[in-house]
Amino acid sequence: MVPESQVREKLDAGKDGSYVVCTDAVTAAVDAQAIVVLTPWPEFRSTNWHIVFDVMERPARVFDGHNVLDRQLLEHIGFVVTTVGVRNGVV
Secondary structure (H helix, E strand, O other): OOOHHHHHHHHOOOOOOOOOOOOOHHHHHOOOOEEEEOOOOHHHOOOOHHHHHHHOOOOOEEEEOOOOOOHHHHHHHOOEEEEOOOEOOEO
């Protein structure tokens, strides 16, 4: 996990309070309409996607920019899943 201080430094943060730094996926997903995965970090594979889905607005969407997530599991949970380089679930 990237330390909050590093995130704030890189984003020149805190000036307008336009974002919040969260320490876990569930907290970040509360009332969100979509999750966008832009890194292949292993934390995303071990995330409890059932809980994430429960706290999101509907329809809950996941955009997987690195094809690191289990698409079938996410769709079974109820997510609308979009992946890069994959058409209709076929690589």
